[in-house]
Amino acid sequence: MMSGISVNELYKTYKGSEEPTLKGLTFRFGEGRIAGLLGPNGAGKTTTISILCGIVRGDSGEVTIHGLKQNAAHREEIKQLIGIVPQQIALYPQLSAVENLTYFGNLYGFKGKALQQKIMQYLELFGLEKSAHKEIHKYSGGMKRRANIIAAILHDPKLLVLDEPTAGVDVQSRSMILQFLRNYNQKGASILYTSHLLEEAQSLCEEVVIMDAGKMIVQGNPLTLIAAHPGCDNLEDVFLHFTGNALRD
Amino acid sequence: MLRLLATIRKEWQLLLRDKTGLILLFVMPVVLITVMALIQDAPFKDYQDIKFDILTVDNDHGRLGRYIKDGLASGGQFNIIDTLDGKPVTAERAKELVHDGTYKISIIVPAGATAAIVSNANRIVNDITHRMGMSVSLPVKKNGDSLNVTVYFDPAAKKAFKGAIHQALDNFLTQVETDMLLDRIKQQLRNKDSIAAGNDTLPIRLQAVGLKEHSTGTAKQLDVVSNSVQHNVPAWSIFAMFFIVIPIAGNMIREREDGSLLRMKLIPGSYLAILAGKMLFFVGICVLQFYGMMLVGTYILPLLDLPKLVMGQHPGATLLVASGIGLAATAYGILIGTLFKTPNQALNFGAISIVILSAIGGIWIPLEVMPAKMQLLGHLSPLSWGLDAINDIYLRNGDISYVWKNVLRLVLTGLAMLAIAGWVEKRRLN
Numbered sequence: 001m002m003s004g005i006s007v008n009e010l011y012k013t014y015k016g017s018e019e020p021t022l023k024g025l026t027f028r029f030g031e032g033r034i035a036g037l038l039g040p041n042g043a044g045k046t047t048t049i050s051i052l053c054g055i056v057r058g059d060s061g062e063v064t065i066h067g068l069k070q071n072a073a074h075r076e077e078i079k080q081l082i083g084i085v086p087q088q089i090a091l092y093p094q095l096s097a098v099e100n101l102t103y104f105g106n107l108y109g110f111k112g113k114a115l116q117q118k119i120m121q122y123l124e125l126f127g128l129e130k131s132a133h134k135e136i137h138k139y140s141g142g143m144k145r146r147a148n149i150i151a152a153i154l155h156d157p158k159l160l161v162l163d164e165p166t167a168g169v170d171v172q173s174r175s176m177i178l179q180f181l182r183n184y185n186q187k188g189a190s191i192l193y194t195s196h197l198l199e200e201a202q203s204l205c206e207e208v209v210i211m212d213a214g215k216m217i218v219q220g221n222p223l224t225l226i227a228a229h230p231g232c233d234n235l236e237d238v239f240l241h242f243t244g245n246a247l248r249d
Numbered sequence: 250m251l252r253l254l255a256t257i258r259k260e261w262q263l264l265l266r267d268k269t270g271l272i273l274l275f276v277m278p279v280v281l282i283t284v285m286a287l288i289q290d291a292p293f294k295d296y297q298d299i300k301f302d303i304l305t306v307d308n309d310h311g312r313l314g315r316y317i318k319d320g321l322a323s324g325g326q327f328n329i330i331d332t333l334d335g336k337p338v339t340a341e342r343a344k345e346l347v348h349d350g351t352y353k354i355s356i357i358v359p360a361g362a363t364a365a366i367v368s369n370a371n372r373i374v375n376d377i378t379h380r381m382g383m384s385v386s387l388p389v390k391k392n393g394d395s396l397n398v399t400v401y402f403d404p405a406a407k408k409a410f411k412g413a414i415h416q417a418l419d420n421f422l423t424q425v426e427t428d429m430l431l432d433r434i435k436q437q438l439r440n441k442d443s444i445a446a447g448n449d450t451l452p453i454r455l456q457a458v459g460l461k462e463h464s465t466g467t468a469k470q471l472d473v474v475s476n477s478v479q480h481n482v483p484a485w486s487i488f489a490m491f492f493i494v495i496p497i498a499g500n501m502i503r504e505r506e507d508g509s510l511l512r513m514k515l516i517p518g519s520y521l522a523i524l525a526g527k528m529l530f531f532v533g534i535c536v537l538q539f540y541g542m543m544l545v546g547t548y549i550l551p552l553l554d555l556p557k558l559v560m561g562q563h564p565g566a567t568l569l570v571a572s573g574i575g576l577a578a579t580a581y582g583i584l585i586g587t588l589f590k591t592p593n594q595a596l597n598f599g600a601i602s603i604v605i606l607s608a609i610g611g612i613w614i615p616l617e618v619m620p621a622k623m624q625l626l627g628h629l630s631p632l633s634w635g636l637d638a639i640n641d642i643y644l645r646n647g648d649i650s651y652v653w654k655n656v657l658r659l660v661l662t663g664l665a666m667l668a669i670a671g672w673v674e675k676r677r678l679n
Contacts, residue, residue: 015676053515079517090508094266095259106255107516107523135266151512 003031003066004190005052005159010061012047012214021047022058023214029207031066034181034191036205036222038198038235040243044214045194049161052192053084066158066190083157087164089144090151093137097128097147100136101154108155115154122150127176142173149177159190166200178204202226202235210242217242252518256526257533263500264534270496274538278489279545285485286546286555290477304343304355305331311363313425317356317398320421340399347401354406354414357399363425365396370429378437387433398422478556482546483639484612487632489542490535490574491603494582497531498595501586524667528579535575536568561642566649570642573659574635580663580670581631587670587677606630634658 005028012022021044029035039045050056051063054075063070065078091100098119105115123129126146136144145165152160162181166174181204185191195201201208202222209219218225222235232238264270303321307314321327330352331338343355371387398418402411504510513523546558560567582599589595607613609623610630619627627633638655641647 055511055514076517079515082515084512084515086508086511088506088508090512092259092263092509093507094263099259099262103255103259104512104516106251107513107518109251109518111251 004033005029005035005066005192006062006064007048007052008062008064010048010051010063011059012044012051012056013059021214022051022061024061025211025214025216027209027211027216027219029190029192029209031190032185032188033206034185034193034204036201036208037192037194037211038201038208038239039194039211043212043243045211046163048211049084049163049192049194053082053161054078080155081158083152083155083160085149085152085160085162085165087167089136089148091136091144091147094135096133096135097123097139097150098132100147101151104151105154110154118154119150122153125180126150140170142169145169145173145177149180153184157189159192160184161192163194164196165193166195166197174200198236198239199234208235210239212243252522253526253529256523257530260500260527260530264496267496273495274489274493274534275541278486278492278538278542279549281489282482282485282542282545283550283553286477286481286550287553289481290555300326300328301353302328302330304333304338304346304352305329306338306340306343306355306357307331308340308360309358309362310360312429313363313366313398313422314358316425317358317418317421320424321356321417344401347403350403350405353403353410355401356418357401359396359398362396362398364390366426366429370426370433373430374433374437377434383437476556478546478550478558479643480615482542482550482558483643484607484636486539486542487574487635487639488603488607488612490538490571490635491578491581491607491632492600493531493535493538493575493578494585494599494603495596497579497582498586498589498599499592501583502589502592502595505586524583528576528583531579531582532572532575535578536571539571539574559643561644561646563642563646563648566642566647566652567639569649569656570635570638570652573638573656573663574631576663577631577635577659577666580666584666584670587673603632607632609633611636631659631662 007025007027010022010025011020013020025044025048037045037048047056051058052065052070054070066081068074068078068081070078091097092103095103098116101119101122102115105111105119110118120129120132123132126149128143128146128150131139131143136147139147145168149162149165152162160181165181166177169177178200181191181193193201193205205222207220208222208225210217218238220228222238225238226232226234229238229241232241264274305318305321307318318329318331322329333342338355340357343352343357346352347355368388368390372389375386375389400414400418402414501510504513514520543558543560547560551557585595585599585602589598607630609627610616610632611619611627612632616624616627616633634655638652641651641655645651
């Protein structure tokens with residue numbers, strides 16, 4: 001049984017689109033790692049994450065998460081394993097953090113005092129305890145991002161998937177979020193992370209996949225990749241080396 | 250069950266914070282039904298309920314003029330006005346006042362009208378007695394011109410109104426002529442038979458077959474007529490219930506845009522339970538709206554001098570219909586929220602489509618007064634199914650056996666809309 005995340009020969013063309021979004025994408029991340037899925041706009045990162053989570057179905061190919069094939073038979077089990085932090089703040093702006101987290105906690109089947117205790121612990125951990133009852137639309141960008149992460153980890157997922165979790169946040173919030181991810185990973189959870197902030201990815205990820213036009217271009221440890229490519233001083237140089245300087249839509 | 254209850258609580262929390270939505274759902278409909286019931290009160294009233302002033306010029310001063318004036322006044326729907334500023338109304342003045350819209354109708358009884366009727370009756374009696382071999386001859390006017398009772402109508406008067414007045418006057422003329430004729434016949438028979446002359450009780454009945462109104466139902470009858478309140482309160486309540494489409498569609502689109510829909514779908518367990526919670530909540534709101542508006546019709550509108558709403562004798566059937574309407578409206582909101590990408594698109598389409606469905610569905614004016622083709626089209630509107638069912642309960646004292654077909658139509662349409670929404674959402678993801 002293959003642990004971690006395995007994507008093999010994955011193809012996907014959306015209805016009405018002539019160009020495939022994924023063209024035989026293949027990569028593998030081991031369990032318990034912090035992995036980065038990097039690529040320019042339109043590379044297919046969001047589609048890949050959507051297929052991993054079971055929201056979108058691939059046309060062909062195989063996806064395995066912690067030994068479970070992503071198909072109708074295992075979709076619910078995989079949902080229990082995964083926590084996703086979407087790029088949008090997927091919370092109700094008119095509700096407070098506590099109301100949002102109570103609702104999503106209830107959907108996971110948690111209730112009562114145990115759920116409230118857990119919510120308060122996380123709010124404290126993320127520095128939101130004083131704003132626990134404030135409506136989300138009154139939060140700053142950084143506070144919203146932190147609340148967004150809490151909603152994804154209420155069920156203690158073994159795999160946390162984050163799509164640009166630090167986009168548009170201040171330095172303090174970013175530092176806090178990255179430290180949390182390291183700590184969460186140390187408890188044994190796998191983390192799959194996408195970002196356009198390559199410096200951040202370089203410092204956080206043990207392994208990255210750089211993809212473009214629906215295919216994997218290169219995979220490896222960021223420092224190893226930098227060393228393997230003469231003239232590249234950091235992950236951004238490696239990224240540009242493989243994806244080029246042409247502007248993307 | 251936890252998912253369902255949590256979703257109901259979440260929707261409740263969201264609604265409580267949406268002040269505009271609350272006003273749209275609960276305050277606007279109350280204003281709407283009140284305004285509509287008030288402005289449509291007069292057109293809905295029967296002629297008996299409205300009193301018209303009739304300028305009457307009696308140049309005859311005989312039996313016909315008296316008959317017409319007494320007959321019109323006895324019905325209770327006309328005020329007979331034959332003097333203005335203490336002076337008798339003249340034909341010219343009456344014509345002017347009707348033409349400029351001060352009065353709706355004027356009736357001019359010409360001089361010699363009664364004499365003309367008497368003369369005509371005498372002519373008929375003379376003819377009959379002559380054929381019977383009798384030699385009696387009653388006085389008859391020679392070369393009498395034909396006379397007409399002249400009626401002036403306000404140019405803005407409706408055709409139906411004119412027709413009703415014509416018919417009433419025609420009846421009075423016929424009645425006077427018949428009375429005169431019978432009078433003359435009786436007189437001749439008395440002259441012929443001197444024995445009967447002392448106590449003439451000749452029974453002549455002209456109306457052997459009369460008219461009597463009976464109710465159609467077999468159950469306990471309601472003393473209800475279709476009036477402004479009986480039509481407008483249920484009709485505009487259904488219209489307002491369908492306006493729940495706007496908050497639902499906005500809610501669906503926002504959930505999709507901000508990613509909370511995605512988060513819900515990523516959580517293990519069926520999304521159907523969440524959808525069911527959402528449906529139950531909004532159907533509940535619709536039912537609440539419905540009964541809120543019925544309370545306005547029952548207790549508030551009578552304070553404004555309008556009739557009291559009568560809700561029939563089958564509350565269970567009413568609840569069933571209200572729930573059916575709520576389900577169809579909620580499903581329509583979910584469909585619109587799924588089909589459109591922005592709240593603006595959904596708002597425009599949702600609002601206009603409801604206005605169209607309500608117009609053809611008999612909400613604005615009853616289907617019965619629409620052209621035949623529009624009536625056929627109107628019967629395809631879910632709003633008309635709801636209104637038909639409510640009318641069955643309120644006006645025909647119907648129970649569930651009367652309304653189940655329309656409720657089934659509403660429920661099936663709701664389920665079909667949900668199925669389409671599900672199919673569209675699935676296609677969108679892939």
